[in-house]
Amino acid sequence: MQDFTHRVITLIGQIPAGQVATYGQIATMAGNHRAARQVSRVLHSCSQKYQLPWHRVIGAGGRITIPKDLPSHQRQLKKLQSEGIQMGLGDTIDLSIYQWPGTTPDPHDQNV
DNA sequence: ATAGTGACTATAG
DNA sequence: GCTATAGCCACTA
Numbered sequence: 424m425q426d427f428t429h430r431v432i433t434l435i436g437q438i439p440a441g442q443v444a445t446y447g448q449i450a451t452m453a454g455n456h457r458a459a460r461q462v463s464r465v466l467h468s469c470s471q472k473y474q475l476p477w478h479r480v481i482g483a484g485g486r487i488t489i490p491k492d493l494p495s496h497q498r499q500l501k502k503l504q505s506e507g508i509q510m511g512l513g514d515t516i517d518l519s520i521y522q523w524p525g526t527t528p529d530p531h532d533q534n535v
Numbered sequence: 536a537t538a539g540t541g542a543c544t545a546t547a548g
Numbered sequence: 549g550c551t552a553t554a555g556c557c558a559c560t561a
Contacts, residue, residue, distance in 0.1 A: 461541085
């Protein structure tokens with residue numbers, strides 16, 4: 424079992440609804456901040472098999488890096504909006520609000 | 536083992 | 549803001 428791939432799958436599977444993560448971010452969590460490309464590959468390879476919420480995975484800066492040619496791109500926007508995520512012009516997501524892990528709900532040591 | 540590839544990222548013009 | 553180029557890594561043939 425490929426560690427990196429497995430990690431990516433696990434990480435993506437842990438992304439809560441209403442939040443998003445960037446390829447680079449996931450790659451970093453997986454251990455290689457330069458393997459962002461592989462993250463995309465994992466999505467292709469495992470999104471179907473593992474039912475991963477690939478639509479919660481976006482490019483850097485909250486920009487959707489998916490070719491608009493793909494129907495998936497359109498579907499992603501719809502999914503994200505359906506989860507309560509709003510975007511600016513076109514398809515830019517406000518990472519300062521939706522990036523995961525954003526404001527992790529800590530009922531124990533919450534400060535702000 | 537080698538070569539090719541990609542739903543990326545950062546930098547430069 | 550967009551296009552072009554380079555870097556970088558894991559998977560596939």
